Amino acid sequence: MTRFDADDPTERRKLFADAVAAHRERASPFFTVEVDPNPESDGEDAPAPWVQFADGTFNVDVTDEELERAKSLLSEFPEFRIDGMESPEESEGTNLRITARSDANRLAAFVDRTFREVYGRDDDYRAWVAAV
Known part of the structure; x- marks a missing residue:
């Protein structure tokens, strides 16, 4: 990969597809996509959302x-399914593990x-591939 961020919908999808390809080529343990915190929806102290992908499974934290x-x-993605949900008592959210075996563009x-x-997030949100 030669670029690591994008803020245009088309460019973001290309970036994410490139991250999937790089992850697969390198046989890396995972890749992570992050965005800036959104004070309006995340709250001032809330961490910014992220999406991680490893071994055909997405990992996300949600309220x-x-x-x-x-x-x-x-x-709308019938080939994807929730394989695990954990809601630890000390946490206010749920961790989802979503099996997603598909091509890079669909992912x-x-x-x-x-x-x-x-x-x-708005259509012009900026995302970074933080780890591959």
């Missing part, structure tokens, strides 16, 4: 409200839509 939006989004579309529809 109860975001969980419902994630389930709705997954209804990239899911990542982009997760940030927009689950985490409420």
